[in-house]
Structures are given as C-alpha cells and as structure tokens.
Amino acid sequence: MHRPIQSISRELPGRPERLLLLPDQLVFPLDARTHRGAVQTCVRSGETLGAGQVIAEGEWQTLHPPLDGVGTEAEANRGVIRPSSEQTPMAADPMPLDDRARLPDYLRLMGLVGMGGGCFPYARRLARLLDKPPHTLVINAVECEPGIGIDESLMLHEKRFVLEAVNTFTRLLGMKRTVLAVRRSARGHLETAWGGEAIDWLEMSDTYPGGAGKLISAKLTGHMPQPGTLNSDLGILITNVASLRAFGKRLLEGCPSVDRPLTLLTPNASARQLLVPLGISAGDVLRTCGVTLDAERQVLVAEGRMMGRAVELGFCVGKGTNALMVLNRESRWERPEQPCILCGSCFDACPLTLHPIGMANRIRAQRRSRALEAQLNTCFLCGACSAVCPVDIPLVQIFREGKQWLRKNS
C-alpha cells in the first residue's frame, strides 16, 4: 500500500522574525538560468549603493540590495556587495498602482518573481495576461513541503500586505473571484484571520504535493489540465503568498523585493519563520540563529525536503529560497541505485498518474515517443516517485535531465 507523504504541521507557525545582521558580503547570482532571462549588472566597482537601489536589470526583472554598501566587480556570473557599517533604514512611502497597463513594468522594477520556488518573473507572466485577463485569482497557501510554515505565517501575521496585493490584482485585472487554497488541516487557524474576507476557500489535501499549481487548477475546474496547458489559459492566476506579500509591501511601503521570508528547520527544535535579506549566505543565517552544522552527520538543504537540494554554507539566499533545513543524514540518501523490481510504488505515488519508471527507462535509452513527451511535459518534478522507490532510483533527477534532453532536441 502506498502511503502518501503527509504535510500536516503539528504546531501553529510563529510570527516571522526579521533577521538583523551585518554580513561580510551579499551575493547575487546574475546568470540567466536563475532569473529566467538575462540580467545585466549596472553597478561599477567601488560604487556606493543604497538599500533598494537597482543593481542589475533585465527585460523582466531587477535586483536590489537589501542593505547599503559598496559594489564590487561582477565576477563569474555573480554580483557582490560589501555592506557598509552604517545603515540607513529604507523610506516607507506607499507606491500605489492604478493603471493596468503599467502593471508589468511596476512588477519588473520591484523585481517580483514567483517565490514558491519557480522564480518566474511576474512581469513576464502578467504581460501575457493583459490582453486576456484571468477571471480567478488563487492565493496558494497550500504548503505541502513537509516542515515548511512560512506561507501560513505570512497569512496570519502579514495579512495587511497580502490583502493589499490581492485587492490590487483583482481590481486592475478585473477578476471576478478570489480563491484561497489551503491545506485541510490549516483551514481552522487561517479562518480566524481570513474568515471575514470575501473569498472562496479551496481545501486541498494534507498530502504532498497538494500545493502544486496543476492540482489546484484540477480541483478548481474538475479537470486535469492537458499537457502544455498553462493555468492562465484556463483563466486562473495562481500566486504564492510570499510573492503577494512582496507586492503588497511595495504598494504600501514602496519597498522592492529585497527580503525573503523563509522557514528555518533544525533537528530537535521548533521551526522558525524568518525574514532574511536577499544575498545573505546560509552560513550567516545559521550563525545568527545560533545553529551549528555538523557536516559529518548533518546536511543543509535549501527549498524543502522534497524538491530542495543539498547546499553548502556559502549558498546565498535567493528569491526562491523558501526554507533552510538542517537535517540529520540518513544512510538511505547515499545508498547506490539498484535494479528496478517493478514494484509499481512510483505509479501509485505519482499525483498525475504518470508512468515514472517507464519514462525513466525511455529517457536512459533515449527512446523518444509521443507518450514520453506528453508525460515529461506534464511532470512537474515533485519527487513523490523518488521518495517511495524501494531501490533508490533517482527518478526525479532522470526526469530533470530528460526535460533538458527533450528541449535540446526539439
């Protein structure tokens, strides 16, 4: 029997704590892959920069430092800023938006991206929607990655910003319906904060990957979107809570996207919700929070247990980093792959009823077919199949490579 991965949180997430520290440096990756498009630095070496000033820009987004500092020469696809010893707080002037046509540019200038992990620039997303605006806005507060509680924390404690962003989106795009998608177990305490708002509630399962956009739109429409269909094609705009909070903060306080709300999870301690300045290293975050990493027995994971990856202490917090987790090493993670026993666990685990091991075998043999393309395009790399594989086949890594292989050969 397949047992789905549960994402029920046992405790209510606390208020997000602002991480106050002065790091040695802030690092911003400038590669096109991270930003889903080329970005060019506009900082000269030695130039003095203010917090929130544009340091790099591209067609669809911009980057801003969270602290005052001095720019250094951009090197190896990354920009480095040395923060000054004296910091001046950013001015909190509202920057309201009333013109729909200005929306993509507004989002580009504030550097808003999908903060659920995809990091897709909102400016690019919204520019496509201006001609045919969606009718439904979905606030995706379904945190299905086990252990993460930051979205729920923002919904409870930063409601002001989220609500402002929701109202602005619905007003400018003329949306008819706002839906709040939540985990079944989280609905109770979110209702205390959001019960009075004119929104529809969409209860998703407490199992992973209940918060996937495809599953939300499937539950909303009653039909699974066909491969290649975007949610926006169905008239649905699904937005992450952290992105809405960043947008709301820009509207109410004029602050660009310069911090990242994230969950810090450590063994034998409750999860902490943090507001971390962008560009700061994971080592600095751990040090400030009094966490030590035993590299022999523990591993640092960014962006969740299921879809995340193991990182070094030098890893810099980016706009898609929704969690930092210090996990005790398990021997199973390092076990070598064994031949498939065709147990069918991956078939049971796949939330989209795909054929994971069939896809993996065909990708490895480079046997391209219509069925493989359809399934690979549908797969969103949730990793549920890898998690249940009794012989440790790295299915999700194979699919990632398969997607690249398909793209290269298309």
Next chain:
Amino acid sequence: MAQKEQLKGPFLRSGMDVRGMMWAMMSCLILTAAHFSLRYDGAYFPRFLLVVFLGWAMEWLYGLLCDGRSVWPRVSTGVTGALLALSVPAHMPLLPLLCGLLVAVWFGKCIVDRSALRVNPMILGRLFLMLVFAAPIQEWLAPGREISAITSATPLGLYKAEGITYGLGKLITGSIQGDWEGVYEMLPGAPGEVMPLLALFFGVILYWMGVLDWRPGVAFMGSFAIACAFLKMPILFHAAAGSVIFTSVYVITDPRSTPGSKAGRWMAGAVAGAITAAVRWHGYYPEGVVFGVLAANLLAPTLDRLAFALRGIFPIIGKKFRPFSNRWKLLS
C-alpha cells in the same frame, strides 16, 4: 565535500526498502509452512527450510561458477524456494523437487531475471516439474501411508474426476479429511493452498505493509470468478479450492514478473484469472494457475508498453480528475 555532492533529493523517503519487502513476504511464507506443519504434518517444516536453504545455496553456487565470485544470496531467492515448496505436494520426492528448484533459481532467478523476459521463477520451476515429473507432482499421498479407500484425491481432483464439490466451510478452514463414498481418501492439497483464509489474511497484512499491490490479485480473482460463471462452474468452490487465493496473494502480485503500470496489472491479473478458469474447465491438469500466470508474465512487457503508449494518445485518462481518493482522505 565530495560525499555531500552525491546526495540526491528528495530528503524524505517513505515506504520499505526491497530487502524489507522480501523479508516480510518470507515471514508470511514461513508462518504458512509452520501452520501446515502443525496441523497436518510435523515433518514438513524442516523439509521446507531445507528447500529454502538449498535455493540460497544454488544461487551462491551459480555466482561462484558463472561470475567467479562468492555472492551473498538474495532474500528473493529464498522467497522463490519457499513458494515452490509450498505449491507442490508436501511429500513430493526430494530429487524432482530439487530439480525444479534448480530450474527456478538458476534459470528463473539468475538468468531470466537479468534479461528483459519477465517470468516468475517459481512458476518456471513448477512448469518444469509438471512437464518432466508429471507423476510426482500429482502424487498427493504420503509414501507408505495406509489408506482404507481405493485412491486419494484433493478437493480439486475429486471435482475433476467426479464433478463433486467439497464442502465450502471445510475448504475455507482447511479441514480436509475423511473419505468420499469409500472411494477417495480426501487429502489437503499443496501446503500453501490448504487454508485460503490464512493466505488472505497474510495478503491483507502484506498490502498494509506496502509490500503487495492489490490490483493484480483482485483482477485475478475477479476475472477467474467471471470466467467460472461464464463456464457454468461453481465459483465459490473453485475460488476456495486449489491455489487460486494463494496465487492471487503471492504469485500474481510478484512485482518483477507482472507489469509495472496500474492498467497493465489489471490486464495481467484478468488474463491469468481467465486462463486459470479455462484450464480447470477443460485442461488435463485439475489446476491451471501455472499456465494462467505464465501467459500473464509473457504478456507483461507488451501490456506495459501498451499502457505507456496510451498516455500519448489519451494524456489524461478519465474526464473527471480526482487527485486524492477517499483512501488518502482517510489517511490524512
């Protein structure tokens, strides 16, 4: 640092590993053998263990002879040996049984298992015995045992010879004894099949532990029942007699030899069930599971390919999509 780079997500694993799955199955088979030994024949259990250990020894020997190295035998080979020992007569002479075991382990586990062909090793061994040692595999009587009847028969043999159905209650609880009209002394069949309730109970346990998939077993039973009804055979008697339930729990659910896809498993189970019923209806042997399972095994790669290709034509099967079934709701 190099070690850290090898770490691959996801960093949360659920379910059993393959060794655990095999040991769980092995434990159920050992308990089944112990049950037979306690109820019918005290000498059976040591014999059962001997077959299992000889199966492991054969795999070790194969590794030594063919690969030139001593390889620790797999738990799954023990499962193959246990299944074979439980599906042939309890008093079958040891020499033919070991020949069947040799075929099951060397050909089924060591050669076929490494190829693209998917055949259950136990079925291969049993098929060999049916073809080469046709008499000992149907000899249900213990050598030297005194009987007061003319001959002996299992419930299925009695049905085949006389068209008589044995009592359902006795079949389910494994209380097979006495004689029929002084002509046939009634004997329990193979040790694995004498108590269907026990097999069913272990099936539920193994399913709950995540070892078995329910689909091929249910498809097997379902199609067997439908075929029995179509051929005007007593459904409940046929389901309880012989190794239908034993097969639906332990054999047709073997992951290595059945299709991996859900649709493929349904189809494989259905094929095996229908052929089993057809062989019982009009075949030479009273039992037909070997032929049914063999046909399903040989079809497995085709069924998997078919199921995969259908996803290209119908990317999402089913108009109404329900991502979370009721079972998931209950669990959460």
